[in-house]
Amino acid sequence: MIYLKSLPTFEYFSPQSLKEACSFLKAHENGAKIVAGGTDLLIDMKYRKVTPRYLVGLRTLPELSRVTFGDQEGLRIGAMVTHQEIMDGPIINEKFKSIALACSQVGTPQIRNMGTVGGNVCNAAPSADSVPPLMAYSATVTIAGAESDRVLPLEEMFIGPGENCLKAGEILAEIRVPVAPPHTGAVYVRLPARTGKDIAAVGVAVLITLDPTSGACNDVKIVLGAVAPTPIRSRKAEAALNGEKPGEDLINRAALLSADEAKPISDVRSSLDYRTEMVRVLTGQALNQALAIARAS
Amino acid sequence: MKKLIQLKINGETAEVAVEPRTTLLHVLREDLGLTGTKEGCGIGDCGACTVLLDGKPVASCLTLAVEVRDREVLTIEGLSKDGELHPLQRAFIDHFAVQCGFCTPGMILSAKALLDRNPHPVEEEVRQALSGNLCRCTGYVKIVEAVLAAAEYMQSQ
Numbered sequence: 296m297i298y299l300k301s302l303p304t305f306e307y308f309s310p311q312s313l314k315e316a317c318s319f320l321k322a323h324e325n326g327a328k329i330v331a332g333g334t335d336l337l338i339d340m341k342y343r344k345v346t347p348r349y350l351v352g353l354r355t356l357p358e359l360s361r362v363t364f365g366d367q368e369g370l371r372i373g374a375m376v377t378h379q380e381i382m383d384g385p386i387i388n389e390k391f392k393s394i395a396l397a398c399s400q401v402g403t404p405q406i407r408n409m410g411t412v413g414g415n416v417c418n419a420a421p422s423a424d425s426v427p428p429l430m431a432y433s434a435t436v437t438i439a440g441a442e443s444d445r446v447l448p449l450e451e452m453f454i455g456p457g458e459n460c461l462k463a464g465e466i467l468a469e470i471r472v473p474v475a476p477p478h479t480g481a482v483y484v485r486l487p488a489r490t491g492k493d494i495a496a497v498g499v500a501v502l503i504t505l506d507p508t509s510g511a512c513n514d515v516k517i518v519l520g521a522v523a524p525t526p527i528r529s530r531k532a533e534a535a536l537n538g539e540k541p542g543e544d545l546i547n548r549a550a551l552l553s554a555d556e557a558k559p560i561s562d563v564r565s566s567l568d569y570r571t572e573m574v575r576v577l578t579g580q581a582l583n584q585a586l587a588i589a590r591a592s
Numbered sequence: 593m594k595k596l597i598q599l600k601i602n603g604e605t606a607e608v609a610v611e612p613r614t615t616l617l618h619v620l621r622e623d624l625g626l627t628g629t630k631e632g633c634g635i636g637d638c639g640a641c642t643v644l645l646d647g648k649p650v651a652s653c654l655t656l657a658v659e660v661r662d663r664e665v666l667t668i669e670g671l672s673k674d675g676e677l678h679p680l681q682r683a684f685i686d687h688f689a690v691q692c693g694f695c696t697p698g699m700i701l702s703a704k705a706l707l708d709r710n711p712h713p714v715e716e717e718v719r720q721a722l723s724g725n726l727c728r729c730t731g732y733v734k735i736v737e738a739v740l741a742a743a744e745y746m747q748s749q
Binding site: 298300301302303304305306307309330333334337338341350352354379402403404405406408409 | 593611612613615618631634635636639642645648649650651653654655656658659702705720721723724
């Protein structure tokens with residue numbers, strides 16, 4: 296496919312507040328797009344896949360670039376926070392390691408310095424690396440609107456490949472991640488393991504909270520990336536593990552259930568069969584790794 | 593419509609008139625004549641257009657000039673001081689890390705960002721830091737050697 300190295304013509308709007316940005320988007324419903332890091336949108340524009348009349352830049356809104364943490368309110372990540380900032384965040388590395396690790400798998404150093412976690416979520420790529428671990432942590436999104444704001448579970452953000460649930464005039468403002476209880480292990484594993492360019496062909500995030508006395512699973516989240524039209528929870532596998540003491544047989548069974556729940560496609564990165572088999576393998580690995588962390592904590 | 597914006601490039605303030613669609617790369621090469629920054633793929637894959645924005649490597653081909661207002665840009669032209677090459681530039685020459693040279697400015701700037709953060713990198717860290725810069729000539733071995741040698745030299749100074 297042909298692309299041009301110069302961008303199509305557009306007007307740039309720099310709002311003074313989030314509300315002003317929402318109103319502008321609402322007023323120019325079909326002609327305006329938000330530019331966050333630009334690492335996907337500007338490429339699509341060079342390919343002339345999209346030619347918006349207006350771009351709304353959010354760099355002037357410092358509240359969108361903040362990461363804060365409190366024991367009660369948990370982690371709050373502004374939508375304009377870059378992947379590199381998440382990788383470098385001390386609190387995120389200490390308490391939400393799987394999220395930092397997932398962000399380190401995105402693109403190249405240059406792309407991680409530019410691309411934002413809000414952009415990663417809103418682009419709604421099934422392969423978005425930051426999403427499975429955030430979903431495993433039961434993250435919610437705060438969506439600002441011209442009239443009112445709303446809060447949703449992150450998993451309800453996604454409708455299909457490249458399609459999110461934002462309505463005209465809405466902007467993803469913040470991602471909130473609650474603090475997991477003690478005895479929790481969370482991991483993200485993905486293929487290909489090579490970072491720098493390679494988009495995930497399969498990604499699996501797992502979060503397990505153990506009952507310290509019985510050793511049974513109090514809470515299990517298994518999230519599969521790049522193997523369905525959106526990132527998906529593997530609910531049958533979660534149900535098989537919840538309340539049970541996880542041993543080798545049970546983990547193998549859960550991994551098979553995950554492979555069964557995946558709805559992958561064949562494409563240039565992997566075949567359907569390979570993806571299905573890798574969901575089984577990676578889910579098993581992720582469950583074992585998360586269990587080891589949960590038991591050691 | 594063009595807008596006048598001020599950019600801080602290699603320590604100096606430059607005033608340029610840009611359209612919203614003008615990329616930082618375009619401003620550097622076409623308006624300011626700083627052609628050390630190269631245009632390769634134009635879609636953020638190759639790293640030839642890498643510059644440091646507030647000290648961090650970014651793809652200038654995907655950076656809107658209007659969003660660089662009041663931020664600091666470092667290009668390859670800003671690296672030498674008083675005619676003296678930066679140790680990384682010296683090391684790239686001494687270790688034969690340059691062949692056609694097209695990727696070199698971006699490589700050196702990515703390497704500089706690494707050494708600013710981590711003055712004692714191991715080979716794996718150098719390779720990670722340069723993973724966004726493609727070189728079709730060298731096979732990377734000489735480039736990695738040059739960065740490690742520059743780090744060692746800078747420590748000894």
